[in-house]
Amino acid sequence: MGTNRRYPDLPDERRDAIALEIAKQGSPVSLTTSEVRATGRRTEPPAPIPVVANVRYRVIYEEPRLVQAEAIAWTRGAVLIRYAEPEAQGDRYVWVYASAVRRHT
Structure with missing residues (x-):
């Protein structure tokens, strides 16, 4: 098999x-x-709670993004969120600090 000399x-x-x-x-x-x-x-609620959360992204460097999510578990200082991402197939699950989350109204 030869090499492509043209391209x-x-x-x-x-x-x-x-x-x-x-x-x-x-x-x-x-x-x-x-x-x-x-x-x-x-702690886990009986049903997910809609929230907006700041999620750190590593994009050759880390970049915060605001995402629409659901809080599905938490501790005193952290929240496990679930959110859909267009580029990913399926949901993402990420733990974030509680201060990065607020209820979605």
Whole structure:
């Protein structure tokens, strides 16, 4: 199998462009297990509560984003939220500090 002499760099350039686009989407940064444990005892409501939360995203660097979410569990100082993200297939689950969450009205 020979090399593509006419367009030698196009596959690599396309692969790099795709990787950059994926990196720009970022990924949510959740609190660690030890951080959540340090915030107190976990409580779960009978039904999720609509909230708006600031979620830190790592996009080659971390970037806060405001998301529409549901609080599905919490401790004295942290909240487990569930939210849909267009780029992701399925829901995201992220622990955030309680101060980053407010009820959605």
